[in-house]
Amino acid sequence: MKKVLVTGGAGFIASNFLHYMVDKYPNYNFVCLDALTYAGNYNNLEPIIDKDNFKFVKGDITDIRLVDKLFKEENFNWVINFAAESHVDNSISNPSIFLTTNIIGTQILMDKSRKYEVERYHQVSTDEVYGDLPLDRPDLLFTETTPLHASSPYSSSKAGADLLVESYYRTFGLPITISRCSNNYGPYQFPEKLIPVVISKALKDELIPVYGTGKNIRDWIHVYDHNIGIDMILHHGKVGEIYNLGGRSERTNLEVVKTILKYLNKSEALINYVTDRPGHDLRYGIDCTKIENELSWLRTYNFDKGIKETIDWYTNNQNWIEDIETGNYQKTYYQRK
């Protein structure tokens, strides 16, 4: 029996995490704390919203009084922090909110985790904290000991949070773990990120924006595999440790776009090259040998299987995207309350 706080649970990765965990651990109680920012979608919680071992709380992780009250009332065993501003483009136009949520929010959650003596604080981080790798050195990969070298205000805020988490372990003995994962794809991803943008535009025969030449490389992991990794770290990981998670599926952005167009039987003429993102990272490549060896974590998806399933999900759930495009998704919480 555990009482688990999951922050950011109305977002992409954490909603998938909650679907998996609420079902897998009926004896655990899950509380989702989410501010329902533009990226939070209450509809994502539909499969679990009425489950006895799940509760939703609308609130901001930077609201100290609310967070303190919640910790006091619930007496959490575990805290898993997914909540973040997560879109690199937004961090370039408005860095401030990234520092507030991603760094100050992390500090507040850890202060309360100390005060109320949680057994584990887990920080969900990203491979972007390592910076980027050259395109012509496929032999190079990020390991857990690669120095942090972030490029964007988003990745810098995540790197800052990671350093703070490590400092709370060293200074205060807070029982922490950190996971750093590569690019996720799968159902319920907000249609501002590459894969849902490409699928939704291709389905409507709209032009698909591709930054620069489309040669930037990302490592893609299915969100389900990321989440089973976090589950394993929580149950079997060593306190104080960092674990990389990756898909061993590096693809150029252009390859990803062309794969989707081919599966949907759409023309490559839809591809529209646009001015590159400032500071655009060239390549992310992640070495996840540590978690494979130490915790026997294994992926269940390869990219070819995962991307087909994902395209089918968006094709069959076009109303989910339409609700976001019309803004209706932001009304659901208040309608159901």
Ligand SMILES: NC(=O)c1ccc[n+]([C@@H]2O[C@H](COP(=O)([O-])OP(=O)(O)OC[C@H]3O[C@@H](n4cnc5c(N)ncnc54)[C@H](O)[C@@H]3O)[C@@H](O)[C@H]2O)c1
């Ligand atoms: N998407 C990826 O490929 C990827 C890869 C590695 C790591 N990550 C990390 O995983 C986590 C989740 O990413 P995602 O893609 O699901 O993000 P997302 O943008 O889809 O969801 C973020 C969620 O956090 C909530 N939130 C934002 N600010 C908040 C605040 N101040 N208080 C409470 N809730 C708040 C939002 O409402 C939303 O529900 C992030 O920490 C991100 O850095 C993402």
